[in-house]
Amino acid sequence: MTVRFWGVRGSIPTPLLPSQIHSRIAAVVQRIGPADIVSPEAREAFLAGLPPYLTGTVGGNTTCVEVRLDDGTLIIIDAGSGIAALGASLKRRREHVRHYHLFFSHFHWDHLQGLPFFSPPIFDPRCRITFYSPVEGFEDFLRGQMEPPYFPITMDAMTADLRFHVLTKPGIEVGAGRVESRRMKHPGGSYSYKITENGKSVIFSTDTELTEEDFQRNEENTSYFGNVTLLIMDSQYTLDEAVEKYEWGHSSYSLAVDFAAAWGIPTLVLFHHEPSYDDKKMFSILKSSRWYASHLEGKGVEIMLATEDMEVTI
Numbered sequence: 001m002t003v004r005f006w007g008v009r010g011s012i013p014t015p016l017l018p019s020q021i022h023s024r025i026a027a028v029v030q031r032i033g034p035a036d037i038v039s040p041e042a043r044e045a046f047l048a049g050l051p052p053y054l055t056g057t058v059g060g061n062t063t064c065v066e067v068r069l070d071d072g073t074l075i076i077i078d079a080g081s082g083i084a085a086l087g088a089s090l091k092r093r094r095e096h097v098r099h100y101h102l103f104f105s106h107f108h109w110d111h112l113q114g115l116p117f118f119s120p121p122i123f124d125p126r127c128r129i130t131f132y133s134p135v136e137g138f139e140d141f142l143r144g145q146m147e148p149p150y151f152p153i154t155m156d157a158m159t160a161d162l163r164f165h166v167l168t169k170p171g172i173e174v175g176a177g178r179v180e181s182r183r184m185k186h187p188g189g190s191y192s193y194k195i196t197e198n199g200k201s202v203i204f205s206t207d208t209e210l211t212e213e214d215f216q217r218n219e220e221n222t223s224y225f226g227n228v229t230l231l232i233m234d235s236q237y238t239l240d241e242a243v244e245k246y247e248w249g250h251s252s253y254s255l256a257v258d259f260a261a262a263w264g265i266p267t268l269v270l271f272h273h274e275p276s277y278d279d280k281k282m283f284s285i286l287k288s289s290r291w292y293a294s295h296l297e298g299k300g301v302e303i304m305l306a307t308e309d310m311e312v313t314i
Helices: 018-031 040-048 082-092 138-144 219-225 239-244 253-262 279-294
Strands: 002-007 064-068 074-077 099-103 128-133 161-166 171-174 177-184 190-197 200-205 230-234 267-271 302-305 311-313
Touching (some): 064 200, 267 279
Parallel strands (some): 099 128, 267 302
Antiparallel strands (some): 002 064, 064 074, 171 177, 177 190, 190 200
């Protein structure tokens, strides 16, 4: 099973500004010494030694994650602006998937705003796209956000075979895998998804305000959160912000670490990044998270920062 990240921001898209790029170039130039340019090897070594916030970017697209099962089944979770990059990648690689399985965590703008731009699949009559959600009548939400004056065309212009599946049971078989859902704390509700294949599981839990109940060792929690290989968890806030923004529906990165450690989940991916944080801030959060995890006695958790185009294989 391979997980690939196409959109990792929360709330609104946050592209890099020209001034930010200029500042990065200036910071790199300041670090260059005579010995760093004497040979191609020296230049490569210099670049390799730069901080990651100068040489890369977390990305600015809103939520979209691809899960590719070992049997080739393609599962997508959420259709934020990142889904347009997924469509462009499929076109560039000339990959013709005939059936897409698209699960929605909820229907706030940053989780569905990219749907009309999922091209070419959504305008290809040879493709079937099955939408999934536990929310009764969610088809109306998708169609309603693509009506004038909000959008120039309706979903009727989408020529793919569109199907809408309301999840009425705890789990559903998709390809060779199984997908389970669980409602999490978020204004209006949000659903996490657990995808299991060949004995390995990944949980995707965006827009989640973790509560004391999520840590309880009851049968329901153990069945869902136990024996998980990879956790993709909302970690939008610092601890101070989480206290200040109680009931806003998001978690702090330290609480996400606590949660992964409590359930014995070996790998945590920090996700749904605060749109006001620049890359330097995001990589400092990653560093702080790893420091915090290292001080949880006997409960080491590998921590990764979700960045666009990042792939994780489990």
